[in-house]
Amino acid sequence: MGLLVPLLFLLFFNRCSFFVTADKDLIQKTCQTTKYYGLCVSSLQIDPKSLQSDVPGLAAIITTLAIANASDTAAYLVKLLNHTTDSSLKSVLQECSNRYKDAGAALGGSLQELDSQTYDYAYVQVMAAKDYPNSCHNVFKQKPKLVYPLELKRREEGLERLCDVALGIISLLGFD
16 A cells, blocks of 8 residues: 555656646647647747746647737737728728637637636637638638738738647647
C-alpha cells in the first residue's frame, strides 16, 4: 500500500504533463503540433506570461491574440464604412463588421471554455470564429462589382491562422 500512493502520484503527474508551467521548450513542442509553427512561437514569445503558462494557458494567449485581430478588423471595417457613400458597399462592410464581431464573441466564449476546462467546446468556438471571416468574403463575392480589399484579405488570413494555431494547441488537451 505504501508504494501504491507514490506510483499513482507519478502516473497522475506523468499523464498531466501538459499542465506544467511553460518554458521555451514547452512552447516549441506545443507549437510543433500546430499548422503555423513560426506564427505560434513568435506570438507566444511576445507575451511574457507564456513562459509561466501551461498548455491551456498557451491556448488562451493565442485565443486572446485572435480576439484582438477580430476586434481590430471589426473596427477597421467600421472605419471603411464611415468613409464610403456607396450603399451597396456600406451594406457589405456592415455585414463583415458584424461577422468579425461574431468571431470575437466566439473566441471570448472559447476563453471561458478553456477556463472551465471544457476543451471540446473551446475547440468548437474557435472553429466557428475561424469561419466567420469566410462568410464576409462570401458577401463580397455576391456583389461582383465590389472588390474585396487586400487589407481585409490580409486580416482574414491572419485571423484564420491564429485560429488554426489555437485549434492545434487545444487539440493537445485531449477532449475525446
